[in-house]
Amino acid sequence: MNVQEAMQRLKEKGFKHTDKREDMLELFSNEKRYLAAKDVLESMQDKYKGLSFDTIYRNLSVFTELGILESTELDGEKKFRFTCSTDHHHHHLICLDCGKTKHIDECPMDLFPVKKEGFHIVGHKFEVYGYCEQCEVQRP
Amino acid sequence: MNVQEAMQRLKEKGFKHTDKREDMLELFSNEKRYLAAKDVLESMQDKYKGLSFDTIYRNLSVFTELGILESTELDGEKKFRFTCSTDHHHHHLICLDCGKTKHIDECPMDLFPVKKEGFHIVGHKFEVYGYCEQCEVQRP
DNA sequence: ATATTTGCAAAACGTTTGCATACGG
DNA sequence: CCGTATGCAAACGTTTTGCAAATAT
Numbered sequence: 001m002n003v004q005e006a007m008q009r010l011k012e013k014g015f016k017h018t019d020k021r022e023d024m025l026e027l028f029s030n031e032k033r034y035l036a037a038k039d040v041l042e043s044m045q046d047k048y049k050g051l052s053f054d055t056i057y058r059n060l061s062v063f064t065e066l067g068i069l070e071s072t073e074l075d076g077e078k079k080f081r082f083t084c085s086t087d088h089h090h091h092h093l094i095c096l097d098c099g100k101t102k103h104i105d106e107c108p109m110d111l112f113p114v115k116k117e118g119f120h121i122v123g124h125k126f127e128v129y130g131y132c133e134q135c136e137v138q139r140p
Numbered sequence: 141m142n143v144q145e146a147m148q149r150l151k152e153k154g155f156k157h158t159d160k161r162e163d164m165l166e167l168f169s170n171e172k173r174y175l176a177a178k179d180v181l182e183s184m185q186d187k188y189k190g191l192s193f194d195t196i197y198r199n200l201s202v203f204t205e206l207g208i209l210e211s212t213e214l215d216g217e218k219k220f221r222f223t224c225s226t227d228h229h230h231h232h233l234i235c236l237d238c239g240k241t242k243h244i245d246e247c248p249m250d251l252f253p254v255k256k257e258g259f260h261i262v263g264h265k266f267e268v269y270g271y272c273e274q275c276e277v278q279r280p
Numbered sequence: 281a282t283a284t285t286t287g288c289a290a291a292a293c294g295t296t297t298g299c300a301t302a303c304g305g
Numbered sequence: 306c307c308g309t310a311t312g313c314a315a316a317c318g319t320t321t322t323g324c325a326a327a328t329a330t
Contacts, residue, residue, distance in 0.1 A: 015310090016309055016310065018303085020311085036294090050311090050312065052313075054296080057296070073213055093254060093259055095259070102259065108246075108266055114233060116233070119233055119235070119242065119270040122269055124268040125266070126248055126266045127265050128254050128263075130259040130260050136260045190286090190288095194288085195287075218319085
């Protein structure tokens with residue numbers, strides 16, 4: 001998945017091409033890490049003066065519904081990242097400061113059976129948290 | 141951990157005994173599942189007419205800081221449950237409807253090495269989500 | 281007596297919505 | 306042109322806060 005493919009998918013689904021959308025996708029494509037809505041706004045409000053949270057949130061929703069972005073909830077905030085191009089199901093090691101990630105290829109659900117006894121399982125979450133080299137050194 | 145032990149721990153730390161605190165702990169002790177602040181308020185406002193969210197939230201914080209409750213974030217809400225008495229580190233299978241849980245004794249962190257490369261790891265989260273028997277049948 | 285706990289009110293925070301206008305195809 | 310996208314303002318739900326009154330020890 002890259003910006004071109006993402007814009008193509010938008011077009012196919014009847015969404016329109018706008019510079020803001022393209023720039024949002026560029027941002028995620030460049031950063032390859034988890035960003036909150038406020039991070040997106042911050043990065044873009046130099047170029048787009050009146051840009052507001054509604055537009056950011058609406059586009060984040062659209063992107064996520066189309067599978068262009070994936071999201072997680074960290075510290076009470078929804079965070080988004082470009083969907084990993086790997087088709088292999090995997091998890092992430094996440095920097096709590098900057099949102100940078102590393103892949104974890106193993107999935108716990110494959111490695112041992114969860115005794116479901118009467119539960120209808122619909123999903124799981126496995127994330128490892130830490131601080132990356134850069135953030136670790138400048139931590140308070 | 142039971143209600144008596146929890147009240148004892150509060151006392152040791154200089155917190156006062158109040159009926160509301162004891163009843164909150166009774167609730168968690170009886171329910172043994174993840175509850176949101178609003179669930180707690182709902183259960184208690186028959187007995188305590190003027191009871192408000194501030195008190196609930198303040199006490200949830202105190203209980204969590206003292207390790208009496210443990211919390212997770214589900215669907216944008218903080219949810220709390222009585223800390224499992226098991227001393228064995230474990231994870232949970234959680235009903236997305238009622239918050240009921242089952243233990244998962246295995247921890248993915250023990251089962252395979254996460255390649256940390258430069259990350260300073262400080263935590264992890266592994267949760268499996270589903271619907272328990274009761275909630276599954278009455279699902280929309 | 282004193283410090284903690286509570287209720288009230290208000291605000292914070294991230295997020296979502298209705299509506300009128302602007303803009304892309 | 307038509308329908309989508311956007312900005313504005315206002316609301317939302319959850320959680321937090323300052324303050325004065327009530328309560329536990």
